[in-house]
Amino acid sequence: MQDTEARLKGLMLQGLGGDARAYGRLLTEMSGYLRAYFGRRLGAQASEAEDLVQETLLALHLKRDSYDPEAPFTPWAYAMARYRLLEHLRRSRRRIGVPLEDAGELFASENPEEAAVRRDLRTLLLRLTGRQRRLVVDVKLTGLSIAEAAANSGLSAGAAKVSLHRSLKALKQAVRDEDR
Amino acid sequence: MKTAELIETLAAQATPLPPARPGRRLAVALAIGGTLALALLVLWLGGPLPAIASRPWFWMKTAYAAALMAPASLMVVRLSRPGAPLKLAPLSVVLAAILLMAAVGCAQLLHLPPEQRLTAWRGATWTVCSPRILLLSVPIQLCVLAALRTLAPTDLPRAGAAAGFLSGSLAAMLYALRCPEHGVAFVATWYSLGILAATVLGAAAGRLLLRW
Numbered sequence: 001m002q003d004t005e006a007r008l009k010g011l012m013l014q015g016l017g018g019d020a021r022a023y024g025r026l027l028t029e030m031s032g033y034l035r036a037y038f039g040r041r042l043g044a045q046a047s048e049a050e051d052l053v054q055e056t057l058l059a060l061h062l063k064r065d066s067y068d069p070e071a072p073f074t075p076w077a078y079a080m081a082r083y084r085l086l087e088h089l090r091r092s093r094r095r096i097g098v099p100l101e102d103a104g105e106l107f108a109s110e111n112p113e114e115a116a117v118r119r120d121l122r123t124l125l126l127r128l129t130g131r132q133r134r135l136v137v138d139v140k141l142t143g144l145s146i147a148e149a150a151a152n153s154g155l156s157a158g159a160a161k162v163s164l165h166r167s168l169k170a171l172k173q174a175v176r177d178e179d180r
Numbered sequence: 181m182k183t184a185e186l187i188e189t190l191a192a193q194a195t196p197l198p199p200a201r202p203g204r205r206l207a208v209a210l211a212i213g214g215t216l217a218l219a220l221l222v223l224w225l226g227g228p229l230p231a232i233a234s235r236p237w238f239w240m241k242t243a244y245a246a247a248l249m250a251p252a253s254l255m256v257v258r259l260s261r262p263g264a265p266l267k268l269a270p271l272s273v274v275l276a277a278i279l280l281m282a283a284v285g286c287a288q289l290l291h292l293p294p295e296q297r298l299t300a301w302r303g304a305t306w307t308v309c310s311p312r313i314l315l316l317s318v319p320i321q322l323c324v325l326a327a328l329r330t331l332a333p334t335d336l337p338r339a340g341a342a343a344g345f346l347s348g349s350l351a352a353m354l355y356a357l358r359c360p361e362h363g364v365a366f367v368a369t370w371y372s373l374g375i376l377a378a379t380v381l382g383a384a385a386g387r388l389l390l391r392w
Contacts, residue, residue: 015194016196016197016199017196018194018195018196019194020191020192020194021191023190023191023194024187024188024190024191024194027187027190027191028184028187031183031187050183053183054181054183054186057183057186057187057190058186058190059392061190061193063262063331063332063392064197065197065198065199065200066199066200066260066261066262066331066332067199067261068199068261068264069199071261071263071264074263075262075263075264075265076261076262076263077263078263079262079263079334080262080263080332080334082334083262083334087391103263
């Protein structure tokens with residue numbers, strides 16, 4: 001998150017100084033984040049999200065002098081995006097709540113596919129019990145050894161191996177079922 | 181138009197742009213709005229009372245209004261930018277000022293014999309004071325809202341309310357030129373109510389007029 005902030009702020013300041021290439025790069029990166037953010041909030045209406053992305057880019061451009069160079073970039077961009085989203089919802093009279101989150105939410109995912117994958121993964125993992133899930137996450141995602149993960153969950157290495165094998169089998173079956 | 185084309189067009193317009201200075205724009209708005217309100221004061225209410233500047237109770241009102249205007253200006257400037265964090269300090273100063281006036285006002289009333297307290301609190305003009313402050317705030321509010329439209333507020337009701345509060349405080353300061361009342365309790369009550377009314381008006385106006 002800090003890297004994104006630093007990078008985008010740098011590009012913004014260069015853009016405000018007249019560097020067209022930096023500014024173009026900023027807007028391109030922002031369009032990716034905006035698309036993902038609006039996609040998450042609006043559901044799957046892609047064309048709607050794209051219009052909103054363009055509207056927000058235009059807003060960022062027209063009101064770029066409202067950015068205070070001493071202040072962080074992320075809250076400014078987030079407030080813009082959220083404002084345009086609320087305006088859009090107001091005009092189309094939709095009653096979706098848009099929570100006021102931490103500004104970093106804007107950069108939570110670079111594209112909708114990634115967010116969808118993360119969602120699917122979370123759903124699948126929820127099929128497991130707490131202990132099974134912890135083992136899978138420890139070994140397969142965090143990269144701990146079986147011995148370390150077993151110690152975390154208070155199991156013997158043998159028992160952990162069996163549980164892991166069963167969990168992965170169940171997950172594979174679940175994915176096959178979902179795809180059908 | 182595809183997004184990539186839009187980005188190309190916008191990037192081509194990336195001329196160097198200095199950051200906006202909301203403080204300066206606000207100062208100009210208050211100067212213009214204040215002048216209009218002063219004109220309204222002269223035309224409608226007959227202008228300042230003679231030798232008003234020699235009256236200590238005039239300066240008491242001026243000090244109160246100034247104590248409200250300073251933090252209010254900070255709040256308006258902060259709310260003119262997207263994403264600026266709301267700080268509690270200005271709001272605390274406002275509350276402290278109001279409470280202090282209320283306390284001093286009470287103390288002043290308690291020094292009077294009980295049968296005189298109600299008349300002292302209401303003064304001669306309590307029915308017209310707050311509405312006059314509200315009305316005098318209108319030209320100021322229009323100028324401040326106009327300035328805000330050139331900036332980028334993203335919390336419209338709050339920005340409007342802060343603008344209303346600021347305008348009301350300036351209006352109260354100008355009204356003091358014409359106001360014959362001496363009592364601190366009077367000012368703490370009726371001036372504050374007028375400013376509160378201006379704040380509510382500002383919040384409503386902000387929702388309507390600050391959209392972009």
